[in-house]
Amino acid sequence: DAKTTQPPSMDCAEGRAANLPCNHSTISGNEYVYWYRQIHSQGPQYIIHGLKNNETNEMASLIITEDRKSSTLILPHATLRDTAVYYCIVRPPTGNQFYFGTGTSLTVIP
């Protein structure tokens, strides 16, 4: 699986958009980009995933660059409850293993 690089921590003001970057420069053509988050020590929660096109759901938007070497997770209006560790993962659809890495700790500031 391709490795990902994320900043260890970020802050965001409440109500503003939170933009979390992820670098996956060695991604293969069939590997998907997934985002999960973990609030405190709860189980990780799936947010969104995509292959090539930008994706949006009720939680977030995922922007994948045209060369697919990086992506950005956007939380459009961050709230205090969005404070969590965010993990960017890439894996092929045929892959059986998941590599979470250490993620980005996002703190939403009042």
Place this chain on the structure above:
Amino acid sequence: EAQVTQNPRYLITVTGKKLTVTCSQNMNHEYMSWYRQDPGLGLRQIYYSMNVEVTDKGDVPEGYKVSRKEKRNFPLILESPSPNQTSLYFCASSLRALYSNQPQHFGDGTRLSIL
């Protein structure tokens, strides 16, 4: 309600005393997996199962066993626990693994302390 249930949520025990952490899902998922989470190391996969009677090692399988006799259950067994297995454990499931881009659903975690 669709969920992954782990038991116990917390356990303090002693070195060498066999223990089992249960995991059950009610979503008819084929794929199940166990992770451990340690400070600074993120989540690391211990074992996974593609379906009933099919299990395989993840990144850190040493000291653990699993079984998948039924689709809904995937227990994690520590035959002779040691202090380095003190950790936060998560069970997860997804509809499928192979030929799929299905996301995983996680349980609430089990915090194990081995003295």
